[in-house]
Amino acid sequence: DQQVKQNSPSLSVQEGRISILNCDYTNSMFDYFLWYKKYPAEGPTFLISISSIKDKNEDGRFTVFLNKSAKHLSLHIVPSQPGDSAVYFCAASATGNQFYFGTGTSLTVIP
Amino acid sequence: DVKVTQSSRYLVKRTGEKVFLECVQDMDHENMFWYRQDPGLGLRLIYFSYDVKMKEKGDIPEGYSVSREKKERFSLILESASTNQTSMYLCASTAQGGIQPQHFGDGTRLSIL
Numbered sequence: 695d696q697q698v699k700q701n702s703p704s705l706s707v708q709e710g711r712i713s714i715l716n717c718d719y720t721n722s723m724f725d726y727f728l729w730y731k732k733y734p735a736e737g738p739t740f741l742i743s744i745s746s747i748k749d750k751n752e753d754g755r756f757t758v759f760l761n762k763s764a765k766h767l768s769l770h771i772v773p774s775q776p777g778d779s780a781v782y783f784c785a786a787s788a789t790g791n792q793f794y795f796g797t798g799t800s801l802t803v804i805p
Numbered sequence: 806d807v808k809v810t811q812s813s814r815y816l817v818k819r820t821g822e823k824v825f826l827e828c829v830q831d832m833d834h835e836n837m838f839w840y841r842q843d844p845g846l847g848l849r850l851i852y853f854s855y856d857v858k859m860k861e862k863g864d865i866p867e868g869y870s871v872s873r874e875k876k877e878r879f880s881l882i883l884e885s886a887s888t889n890q891t892s893m894y895l896c897a898s899t900a901q902g903g904i905q906p907q908h909f910g911d912g913t914r915l916s917i918l
Binding site: 696698700703726728730735736737738739740743745783785787791792793794795796797798 | 809814836840845846847848849850853855863895897904906907908909910911912
C-alpha cells in the first residue's frame with residue numbers, strides 16, 4: 695500500500711508564476727519529509743526537507759509547507775523558471791533509515 | 806563533492822541470467838540503498854545496508870539479493886532475471902546519525918529480454 699501519494703502526475707505552469715506540488719501521507723509516524731527533483735537520465739537530487747516540529751521551511755525560491763493534522767505537505771516554487779521542469783518526488787521517513795517515496799509529479803514550466 | 810557511481814547506465818540481459826548491478830560511493834557513508842523506479846509506482850526500496858556485511862529487506866526484495874563486502878560498494882544481484890525486473894535501478898547512500906538526505910546515482914536502465 696502506498697504510504698506516500700502524489701495524486702497529480704503532471705503540472706504545467708507559466709514562467710514566473712507559482713508552482714504548487716502536493717503530497718499526502720498515511721503514516722502518522724513519519725516525522726521527516728523531503729522533496730527531490732529528477733531530470734531525465736539522472737538520479738534524484740535533494741531539494742528541501744522539513745521535520746515534523748516545523749510547519750514551514752524556506753530555501754530561496756522553494757518553500758515546503760507541512761500540515762500534520764491533514765497529513766499533507768506541499769512544495770511551492772516562486773517564481774517558476776524553465777529550468778525547474780523536472781519530476782518532483784516527495785519522500786517521508788519515520789526512522790531516518792528507510793524512506794518512502796511518492797510516485798512523482800512532472801512539472802513543466804512554460805517560457 | 807558527493808559522488809554515487811553506478812557501473813552501467815544501460816544494460817540488456819536475457820531471462821534466466823544472473824545480473825549484477827554495482828554501486829560505489831566516495832563519501833564514506835554507512836547506509837546504502839537500492840531502489841527501482843517504475844512509471845506510476847515511484848521509487849520502491851529493494852534492499853538497504855547499514856554497514857559492511859549487513860543487509861535489510863525493503864518493500865520488494867523478492868527475486869533480488871545484495872552484497873556489501875566493502876563500505877563503499879553495494880551490489881544488487883538478480884539471481885535469475887525475469888522480464889518483470891525490467892526497470893530503472895537507483896542506488897543511494899547516506900551518512901548515519903540523524904536524518905540525512907539520500908545521495909543518488911544516475912541509475913541503471915535494465916532491460917530483460
